Amino acid sequence: MLRVEHLRIGDLSPLTFKVADGECLAIEGPSGSGKTRILRAIADLDPSQGPIFLDGAERNEMPASEWRHRVRYCAAEPSWWTETAQGAFADTENAESGRLQRLLAALGLAGSLLNRQLSIVSTGERQRLALARALMDDPKVLLLDEPTAALDPQATALVEELIKYQVLSGRGVILASHNRAQIERLAHVRLLLPKRPRAGTTAEHAA
Protein backbone atom coordinates (compact mmCIF):
# COMPACT_ATOMS: atom_id res chain seq x y z
CA MET A 1 0.00 0.00 0.00
CA LEU A 2 1.31 3.42 -1.02
CA ARG A 3 0.13 6.33 1.12
CA VAL A 4 0.69 9.98 0.27
CA GLU A 5 0.13 12.48 3.10
CA HIS A 6 -0.14 16.20 2.36
CA LEU A 7 2.41 16.01 -0.40
CA ARG A 8 3.38 19.50 -1.51
CA ILE A 9 4.90 19.94 -4.96
CA GLY A 10 5.70 23.47 -6.06
CA ASP A 11 2.46 25.46 -6.37
CA LEU A 12 0.17 22.41 -6.51
CA SER A 13 -2.31 22.10 -3.67
CA PRO A 14 -1.34 19.47 -1.07
CA LEU A 15 -2.23 15.92 -2.04
CA THR A 16 -3.46 13.10 0.16
CA PHE A 17 -4.37 9.70 -1.23
CA LYS A 18 -3.53 6.02 -1.04
CA VAL A 19 -3.19 3.16 -3.46
CA ALA A 20 -3.73 -0.35 -2.14
CA ASP A 21 -1.93 -3.40 -3.49
CA GLY A 22 -3.79 -4.59 -6.55
CA GLU A 23 -5.44 -1.22 -7.03
CA CYS A 24 -5.17 1.21 -9.93
CA LEU A 25 -5.50 4.94 -9.31
CA ALA A 26 -5.87 7.27 -12.26
CA ILE A 27 -4.70 10.87 -12.14
CA GLU A 28 -6.85 12.94 -14.47
CA GLY A 29 -6.51 16.54 -15.45
CA PRO A 30 -5.76 18.84 -18.35
CA SER A 31 -2.23 19.40 -19.62
CA GLY A 32 -0.21 21.44 -17.17
CA SER A 33 -2.32 20.42 -14.19
CA GLY A 34 0.64 18.56 -12.68
CA LYS A 35 0.14 14.86 -13.51
CA THR A 36 3.75 14.28 -14.45
CA ARG A 37 5.02 16.36 -11.55
CA ILE A 38 3.04 14.23 -9.09
CA LEU A 39 4.39 10.96 -10.50
CA ARG A 40 7.97 12.32 -10.50
CA ALA A 41 7.59 13.51 -6.92
CA ILE A 42 6.30 10.11 -5.78
CA ALA A 43 9.34 8.48 -7.40
CA ASP A 44 11.41 11.11 -5.55
CA LEU A 45 12.89 12.39 -8.80
CA ASP A 46 12.01 15.99 -7.91
CA PRO A 47 12.20 17.58 -4.46
CA SER A 48 8.84 17.68 -2.64
CA GLN A 49 7.63 18.00 0.95
CA GLY A 50 5.44 15.63 2.88
CA PRO A 51 5.69 11.97 3.75
CA ILE A 52 5.08 9.12 1.31
CA PHE A 53 4.79 5.63 2.81
CA LEU A 54 5.18 2.30 1.11
CA ASP A 55 3.96 -0.55 3.32
CA GLY A 56 4.60 1.63 6.37
CA ALA A 57 8.12 2.73 5.43
CA GLU A 58 8.64 6.40 4.63
CA ARG A 59 10.71 7.18 1.53
CA ASN A 60 13.43 8.98 3.51
CA GLU A 61 13.97 5.89 5.66
CA MET A 62 15.65 4.15 2.75
CA PRO A 63 18.19 5.19 0.09
CA ALA A 64 16.58 6.82 -2.94
CA SER A 65 17.77 3.98 -5.18
CA GLU A 66 16.01 1.44 -2.94
CA TRP A 67 12.82 3.53 -3.03
CA ARG A 68 12.91 3.68 -6.84
CA HIS A 69 13.43 -0.07 -7.04
CA ARG A 70 10.06 -0.41 -5.33
CA VAL A 71 8.26 2.64 -6.68
CA ARG A 72 8.93 2.67 -10.39
CA TYR A 73 8.35 5.71 -12.62
CA CYS A 74 7.82 5.22 -16.35
CA ALA A 75 8.24 8.44 -18.35
CA ALA A 76 5.81 9.34 -21.13
CA GLU A 77 8.69 9.67 -23.55
CA PRO A 78 11.26 7.13 -22.41
CA SER A 79 14.95 7.88 -22.99
CA TRP A 80 17.73 5.33 -23.28
CA TRP A 81 21.37 5.45 -22.33
CA THR A 82 22.62 2.56 -24.45
CA GLU A 83 22.91 1.89 -28.16
CA THR A 84 20.53 -1.05 -28.08
CA ALA A 85 17.86 -2.10 -25.60
CA GLN A 86 19.90 -5.23 -24.88
CA GLY A 87 22.47 -3.09 -23.07
CA ALA A 88 19.82 -1.56 -20.86
CA PHE A 89 18.39 -4.98 -19.98
CA ALA A 90 21.74 -6.63 -19.41
CA ASP A 91 22.19 -5.35 -15.86
CA THR A 92 18.87 -6.67 -14.52
CA GLU A 93 18.87 -9.65 -12.22
CA ASN A 94 16.24 -11.55 -14.16
CA ALA A 95 17.82 -10.91 -17.56
CA GLU A 96 18.54 -14.60 -18.13
CA SER A 97 15.18 -15.89 -17.02
CA GLY A 98 12.21 -16.26 -19.31
CA ARG A 99 10.67 -13.16 -17.79
CA LEU A 100 11.98 -10.84 -20.47
CA GLN A 101 10.75 -13.07 -23.29
CA ARG A 102 7.32 -13.32 -21.65
CA LEU A 103 7.10 -9.57 -21.21
CA LEU A 104 8.12 -8.90 -24.81
CA ALA A 105 5.61 -11.44 -26.09
CA ALA A 106 2.85 -9.92 -23.96
CA LEU A 107 3.66 -6.50 -25.42
CA GLY A 108 3.73 -7.77 -29.01
CA LEU A 109 7.46 -7.16 -29.44
CA ALA A 110 9.88 -9.46 -31.24
CA GLY A 111 12.97 -10.58 -29.33
CA SER A 112 15.19 -9.37 -32.19
CA LEU A 113 14.16 -5.81 -31.33
CA LEU A 114 16.56 -5.91 -28.39
CA ASN A 115 19.58 -5.87 -30.67
CA ARG A 116 18.41 -3.13 -32.99
CA GLN A 117 19.78 0.42 -32.73
CA LEU A 118 17.37 2.28 -30.44
CA SER A 119 17.65 5.36 -32.64
CA ILE A 120 15.85 3.53 -35.48
CA VAL A 121 13.28 1.75 -33.28
CA SER A 122 9.82 3.37 -33.49
CA THR A 123 8.51 5.57 -30.68
CA GLY A 124 5.76 3.09 -29.83
CA GLU A 125 8.20 0.19 -29.65
CA ARG A 126 10.54 2.22 -27.45
CA GLN A 127 7.66 3.02 -25.12
CA ARG A 128 6.75 -0.67 -24.79
CA LEU A 129 10.41 -1.65 -24.33
CA ALA A 130 10.63 0.88 -21.50
CA LEU A 131 7.57 -0.65 -19.83
CA ALA A 132 9.17 -4.09 -20.08
CA ARG A 133 12.40 -2.71 -18.59
CA ALA A 134 10.46 -1.11 -15.74
CA LEU A 135 8.84 -4.44 -14.88
CA MET A 136 12.04 -6.51 -14.96
CA ASP A 137 13.00 -6.11 -11.31
CA ASP A 138 9.56 -6.50 -9.74
CA PRO A 139 8.61 -3.02 -8.46
CA LYS A 140 5.84 -2.83 -5.86
CA VAL A 141 4.19 0.24 -7.36
CA LEU A 142 4.12 1.39 -10.97
CA LEU A 143 3.83 5.07 -11.86
CA LEU A 144 2.76 5.14 -15.49
CA ASP A 145 2.85 8.46 -17.32
CA GLU A 146 0.68 8.22 -20.45
CA PRO A 147 1.74 4.61 -21.08
CA THR A 148 -0.08 4.35 -24.41
CA ALA A 149 0.50 7.86 -25.75
CA ALA A 150 2.57 6.70 -28.73
CA LEU A 151 0.69 3.47 -29.45
CA ASP A 152 -1.79 2.29 -32.07
CA PRO A 153 -5.08 0.70 -30.85
CA GLN A 154 -3.73 -2.84 -31.08
CA ALA A 155 -0.62 -2.11 -29.03
CA THR A 156 -2.71 -0.03 -26.63
CA ALA A 157 -4.92 -3.06 -25.98
CA LEU A 158 -1.85 -5.22 -25.27
CA VAL A 159 -0.39 -2.66 -22.87
CA GLU A 160 -3.72 -2.28 -21.07
CA GLU A 161 -3.94 -6.06 -20.73
CA LEU A 162 -0.47 -6.12 -19.20
CA ILE A 163 -1.34 -3.29 -16.79
CA LYS A 164 -4.49 -5.15 -15.73
CA TYR A 165 -2.44 -8.27 -15.16
CA GLN A 166 0.08 -6.35 -13.04
CA VAL A 167 -2.79 -4.97 -10.93
CA LEU A 168 -4.24 -8.46 -10.56
CA SER A 169 -0.88 -9.80 -9.45
CA GLY A 170 -0.94 -7.33 -6.58
CA ARG A 171 1.02 -4.32 -7.79
CA GLY A 172 -0.28 -0.84 -7.08
CA VAL A 173 -0.55 1.28 -10.20
CA ILE A 174 -0.85 5.05 -10.55
CA LEU A 175 -1.83 5.99 -14.07
CA ALA A 176 -1.59 9.50 -15.47
CA SER A 177 -3.70 9.78 -18.57
CA HIS A 178 -6.06 12.04 -20.39
CA ASN A 179 -7.67 9.14 -22.15
CA ARG A 180 -11.11 8.92 -20.47
CA ALA A 181 -11.99 5.54 -21.92
CA GLN A 182 -8.69 4.05 -20.79
CA ILE A 183 -9.24 5.31 -17.25
CA GLU A 184 -12.75 3.75 -17.30
CA ARG A 185 -11.22 0.43 -18.34
CA LEU A 186 -8.31 0.33 -15.90
CA ALA A 187 -8.80 2.50 -12.82
CA HIS A 188 -10.56 1.67 -9.56
CA VAL A 189 -10.01 5.12 -8.08
CA ARG A 190 -9.66 8.55 -9.66
CA LEU A 191 -7.83 11.66 -8.66
CA LEU A 192 -9.14 14.70 -10.48
CA LEU A 193 -6.77 17.64 -10.75
CA PRO A 194 -8.31 21.08 -11.18
CA LYS A 195 -6.95 23.25 -13.98
CA ARG A 196 -5.66 25.84 -11.53
CA PRO A 197 -4.90 23.87 -8.42
CA ARG A 198 -6.05 25.65 -5.25
CA ALA A 199 -8.06 23.80 -2.59
CA GLY A 200 -6.93 20.51 -1.06
CA THR A 201 -7.28 17.66 -3.53
CA THR A 202 -8.13 14.18 -2.33
CA ALA A 203 -9.00 10.99 -4.12
CA GLU A 204 -12.65 10.11 -4.71
CA HIS A 205 -13.63 6.51 -4.88
CA ALA A 206 -15.41 5.90 -8.14
CA ALA A 207 -17.94 3.08 -8.52
Next chain:
Amino acid sequence: MSYVPLTMTDLMLAATLLIINAAISWFFRLQLEKSIAIAVVRMVVQLALIGVVLKFIFAQTSPSWTAMLGLVMIVAAGIEVMTRQTRPARGWQAFGLQTATLFFIGIAVTGLGVGIIIGPDPWYAPRYVLPILGMVLGNTLTGMCLVLDTMTETASRERGAIEARLALGAHRFEAMSNVLHVAMRTGMIPILNAMATTGIVALPGMMTGQILAGVDPVEAAKYQVLIMFLIAGATALGVVCAGVGAIVLLTDDRHRLRLDRIRKKR
Protein backbone atom coordinates in the same frame (compact mmCIF):
# COMPACT_ATOMS: atom_id res chain seq x y z
CA MET B 1 76.27 32.49 -25.23
CA SER B 2 74.79 35.40 -23.37
CA TYR B 3 71.51 37.16 -23.50
CA VAL B 4 70.93 40.64 -24.95
CA PRO B 5 68.90 42.95 -22.70
CA LEU B 6 66.18 44.98 -24.41
CA THR B 7 66.11 48.75 -24.19
CA MET B 8 63.03 50.97 -24.29
CA THR B 9 63.93 51.95 -27.85
CA ASP B 10 63.85 48.28 -28.88
CA LEU B 11 60.30 47.92 -27.52
CA MET B 12 59.17 51.14 -29.21
CA LEU B 13 60.53 49.81 -32.46
CA ALA B 14 58.59 46.56 -32.06
CA ALA B 15 55.46 48.50 -31.13
CA THR B 16 55.43 50.09 -34.59
CA LEU B 17 54.19 46.69 -35.84
CA LEU B 18 50.91 47.55 -34.13
CA ILE B 19 50.43 50.22 -36.77
CA ILE B 20 49.82 47.32 -39.16
CA ASN B 21 47.05 46.00 -36.87
CA ALA B 22 45.48 49.44 -36.70
CA ALA B 23 45.78 49.93 -40.44
CA ILE B 24 44.10 46.60 -41.19
CA SER B 25 41.28 47.36 -38.79
CA TRP B 26 40.82 50.80 -40.38
CA PHE B 27 41.09 49.61 -43.98
CA PHE B 28 38.64 46.71 -43.60
CA ARG B 29 36.41 48.69 -41.20
CA LEU B 30 36.73 45.97 -38.55
CA GLN B 31 36.11 48.60 -35.85
CA LEU B 32 38.68 46.93 -33.66
CA GLU B 33 40.73 50.08 -32.99
CA LYS B 34 39.37 50.46 -29.47
CA SER B 35 39.80 46.75 -28.65
CA ILE B 36 43.37 46.82 -29.99
CA ALA B 37 44.21 49.85 -27.87
CA ILE B 38 42.71 48.33 -24.71
CA ALA B 39 44.39 44.96 -25.27
CA VAL B 40 47.78 46.54 -25.90
CA VAL B 41 47.60 48.82 -22.87
CA ARG B 42 46.41 45.95 -20.66
CA MET B 43 49.19 43.68 -21.84
CA VAL B 44 51.92 46.26 -21.27
CA VAL B 45 50.61 47.34 -17.86
CA GLN B 46 49.99 43.77 -16.62
CA LEU B 47 53.37 42.47 -17.76
CA ALA B 48 55.21 45.52 -16.40
CA LEU B 49 53.43 45.12 -13.06
CA ILE B 50 54.13 41.41 -12.76
CA GLY B 51 57.75 42.11 -13.75
CA VAL B 52 58.11 44.62 -10.95
CA VAL B 53 56.28 42.41 -8.44
CA LEU B 54 58.40 39.36 -9.31
CA LYS B 55 61.59 41.42 -9.12
CA PHE B 56 60.61 42.54 -5.64
CA ILE B 57 59.67 39.03 -4.51
CA PHE B 58 62.80 37.44 -6.01
CA ALA B 59 64.87 40.00 -4.12
CA GLN B 60 63.21 39.03 -0.81
CA THR B 61 63.49 35.23 -1.21
CA SER B 62 61.14 34.95 1.74
CA PRO B 63 58.72 32.03 1.99
CA SER B 64 55.83 34.24 3.11
CA TRP B 65 56.07 36.61 0.12
CA THR B 66 56.23 33.64 -2.24
CA ALA B 67 53.26 32.01 -0.53
CA MET B 68 51.27 35.24 -0.74
CA LEU B 69 51.73 35.67 -4.48
CA GLY B 70 51.05 31.95 -4.92
CA LEU B 71 47.74 32.35 -3.10
CA VAL B 72 46.78 35.33 -5.24
CA MET B 73 47.48 33.23 -8.33
CA ILE B 74 45.36 30.36 -7.00
CA VAL B 75 42.38 32.61 -6.21
CA ALA B 76 42.69 34.27 -9.63
CA ALA B 77 42.67 30.81 -11.23
CA GLY B 78 39.57 29.89 -9.18
CA ILE B 79 37.76 33.00 -10.41
CA GLU B 80 38.85 32.20 -13.96
CA VAL B 81 37.28 28.71 -13.73
CA MET B 82 33.95 30.33 -12.79
CA THR B 83 34.00 33.05 -15.45
CA ARG B 84 35.12 30.81 -18.30
CA GLN B 85 32.21 28.37 -17.94
CA THR B 86 29.12 28.90 -20.07
CA ARG B 87 26.79 27.60 -17.31
CA PRO B 88 28.52 27.83 -13.92
CA ALA B 89 26.86 26.52 -10.77
CA ARG B 90 24.92 28.93 -8.58
CA GLY B 91 26.31 30.00 -5.24
CA TRP B 92 29.72 30.16 -3.62
CA GLN B 93 30.11 26.44 -2.91
CA ALA B 94 31.26 25.72 -6.45
CA PHE B 95 33.78 28.56 -6.39
CA GLY B 96 35.13 27.35 -3.04
CA LEU B 97 35.35 23.78 -4.26
CA GLN B 98 37.19 24.73 -7.45
CA THR B 99 39.61 27.03 -5.68
CA ALA B 100 40.32 24.38 -3.05
CA THR B 101 40.96 21.83 -5.80
CA LEU B 102 43.38 24.20 -7.56
CA PHE B 103 45.01 24.93 -4.21
CA PHE B 104 45.73 21.30 -3.38
CA ILE B 105 46.77 20.30 -6.89
CA GLY B 106 48.91 23.43 -7.30
CA ILE B 107 50.67 22.94 -3.97
CA ALA B 108 51.12 19.18 -4.38
CA VAL B 109 52.43 19.20 -7.96
CA THR B 110 54.58 22.31 -7.57
CA GLY B 111 55.89 20.93 -4.29
CA LEU B 112 56.83 17.67 -5.98
CA GLY B 113 58.39 19.44 -8.97
CA VAL B 114 60.34 22.13 -7.18
CA GLY B 115 60.86 20.79 -3.68
CA ILE B 116 61.75 17.20 -4.54
CA ILE B 117 62.73 16.99 -8.22
CA ILE B 118 64.47 20.30 -9.04
CA GLY B 119 65.57 20.99 -5.48
CA PRO B 120 66.81 24.60 -5.66
CA ASP B 121 68.46 26.26 -2.71
CA PRO B 122 66.48 27.39 -0.77
CA TRP B 123 63.63 25.01 -1.64
CA TYR B 124 61.09 27.84 -1.71
CA ALA B 125 63.10 29.91 -4.24
CA PRO B 126 60.36 32.01 -5.88
CA ARG B 127 62.23 32.00 -9.20
CA TYR B 128 61.33 28.30 -9.49
CA VAL B 129 58.14 28.03 -7.45
CA LEU B 130 56.06 30.81 -8.98
CA PRO B 131 56.51 30.16 -12.73
CA ILE B 132 55.94 26.43 -12.26
CA LEU B 133 52.88 27.05 -10.08
CA GLY B 134 51.58 29.36 -12.81
CA MET B 135 51.99 26.77 -15.54
CA VAL B 136 50.43 24.03 -13.40
CA LEU B 137 47.44 26.23 -12.48
CA GLY B 138 46.90 27.48 -16.02
CA ASN B 139 46.75 24.01 -17.53
CA THR B 140 44.75 22.48 -14.66
CA LEU B 141 42.13 25.19 -14.90
CA THR B 142 41.79 24.69 -18.66
CA GLY B 143 41.15 20.98 -18.09
CA MET B 144 38.71 21.67 -15.25
CA CYS B 145 36.75 24.22 -17.31
CA LEU B 146 36.43 21.77 -20.19
CA VAL B 147 35.18 19.03 -17.86
CA LEU B 148 32.70 21.29 -16.06
CA ASP B 149 31.34 22.73 -19.30
CA THR B 150 30.98 19.30 -20.86
CA MET B 151 29.32 17.93 -17.72
CA THR B 152 26.68 20.65 -17.48
CA GLU B 153 26.00 20.64 -21.20
CA THR B 154 25.82 16.85 -21.56
CA ALA B 155 23.74 16.48 -18.41
CA SER B 156 21.22 19.03 -19.73
CA ARG B 157 21.07 17.34 -23.11
CA GLU B 158 20.96 13.79 -21.71
CA ARG B 159 18.56 14.64 -18.91
CA GLY B 160 16.01 12.06 -20.02
CA ALA B 161 18.57 9.25 -20.19
CA ILE B 162 20.06 10.12 -16.79
CA GLU B 163 16.65 10.27 -15.14
CA ALA B 164 15.63 7.02 -16.83
CA ARG B 165 18.53 5.32 -15.05
CA LEU B 166 17.77 7.07 -11.76
CA ALA B 167 14.12 5.98 -12.03
CA LEU B 168 15.32 2.39 -12.42
CA GLY B 169 17.17 2.68 -9.12
CA ALA B 170 20.65 3.65 -10.26
CA HIS B 171 23.07 5.43 -7.94
CA ARG B 172 23.81 9.00 -9.04
CA PHE B 173 27.38 8.08 -10.05
CA GLU B 174 26.05 5.16 -12.08
CA ALA B 175 23.44 7.34 -13.80
CA MET B 176 26.03 9.99 -14.62
CA SER B 177 28.76 7.56 -15.71
CA ASN B 178 28.31 8.19 -19.45
CA VAL B 179 28.42 11.94 -18.90
CA LEU B 180 31.50 11.66 -16.70
CA HIS B 181 33.22 9.48 -19.29
CA VAL B 182 32.67 11.98 -22.11
CA ALA B 183 33.68 14.94 -19.94
CA MET B 184 36.89 13.38 -18.60
CA ARG B 185 38.03 12.43 -22.10
CA THR B 186 37.33 15.98 -23.27
CA GLY B 187 39.32 17.38 -20.38
CA MET B 188 42.35 15.16 -21.01
CA ILE B 189 42.66 15.60 -24.76
CA PRO B 190 44.32 19.06 -24.92
CA ILE B 191 47.28 18.05 -22.74
CA LEU B 192 47.68 14.77 -24.64
CA ASN B 193 47.70 16.66 -27.94
CA ALA B 194 50.14 19.17 -26.50
CA MET B 195 52.51 16.38 -25.48
CA ALA B 196 52.21 14.64 -28.84
CA THR B 197 52.89 17.69 -31.00
CA THR B 198 55.23 19.73 -28.82
CA GLY B 199 58.49 20.60 -30.52
CA ILE B 200 57.24 19.80 -33.99
CA VAL B 201 55.18 22.86 -34.82
CA ALA B 202 56.43 25.35 -32.27
CA LEU B 203 58.75 25.33 -29.32
CA PRO B 204 56.95 25.67 -26.00
CA GLY B 205 57.17 29.18 -24.50
CA MET B 206 59.24 28.17 -21.52
CA MET B 207 61.82 26.34 -23.61
CA THR B 208 62.05 29.29 -26.01
CA GLY B 209 62.57 31.58 -23.05
CA GLN B 210 65.35 29.45 -21.62
CA ILE B 211 67.08 29.20 -24.99
CA LEU B 212 66.89 32.99 -25.44
CA ALA B 213 68.34 33.37 -21.95
CA GLY B 214 71.36 31.35 -23.03
CA VAL B 215 70.58 27.91 -21.64
CA ASP B 216 71.85 24.88 -23.53
CA PRO B 217 68.92 23.65 -25.70
CA VAL B 218 69.28 20.08 -24.39
CA GLU B 219 69.01 21.36 -20.81
CA ALA B 220 66.03 23.49 -21.84
CA ALA B 221 64.39 20.43 -23.40
CA LYS B 222 64.90 18.48 -20.18
CA TYR B 223 63.16 21.20 -18.22
CA GLN B 224 60.32 21.23 -20.73
CA VAL B 225 59.86 17.47 -20.39
CA LEU B 226 59.70 17.84 -16.61
CA ILE B 227 57.11 20.61 -16.92
CA MET B 228 55.03 18.54 -19.34
CA PHE B 229 54.95 15.66 -16.86
CA LEU B 230 53.96 17.97 -14.03
CA ILE B 231 51.24 19.60 -16.12
CA ALA B 232 49.89 16.27 -17.36
CA GLY B 233 49.67 14.91 -13.81
CA ALA B 234 48.06 18.07 -12.49
CA THR B 235 45.55 18.16 -15.35
CA ALA B 236 44.57 14.53 -14.76
CA LEU B 237 43.98 15.26 -11.07
CA GLY B 238 42.02 18.42 -11.92
CA VAL B 239 39.89 16.55 -14.45
CA VAL B 240 38.98 13.83 -11.93
CA CYS B 241 38.19 16.34 -9.18
CA ALA B 242 36.12 18.52 -11.52
CA GLY B 243 34.22 15.49 -12.85
CA VAL B 244 33.38 14.02 -9.46
CA GLY B 245 32.67 17.50 -8.06
CA ALA B 246 30.31 18.24 -10.95
CA ILE B 247 28.34 15.07 -10.23
CA VAL B 248 27.99 16.06 -6.58
CA LEU B 249 26.88 19.56 -7.61
CA LEU B 250 24.46 18.39 -10.31
CA THR B 251 22.76 15.78 -8.13
CA ASP B 252 21.60 15.68 -4.51
CA ASP B 253 21.78 13.11 -1.74
CA ARG B 254 18.41 11.65 -2.84
CA HIS B 255 20.03 10.90 -6.19
CA ARG B 256 18.01 13.48 -8.12
CA LEU B 257 19.35 15.35 -11.13
CA ARG B 258 19.36 19.02 -10.09
CA LEU B 259 19.80 21.10 -13.23
CA ASP B 260 18.23 24.00 -11.30
CA ARG B 261 21.59 24.36 -9.57
CA ILE B 262 23.32 25.72 -12.66
CA ARG B 263 22.75 29.10 -14.23
CA LYS B 264 20.95 29.62 -17.51
CA LYS B 265 23.03 29.82 -20.65
CA ARG B 266 24.57 33.24 -21.10
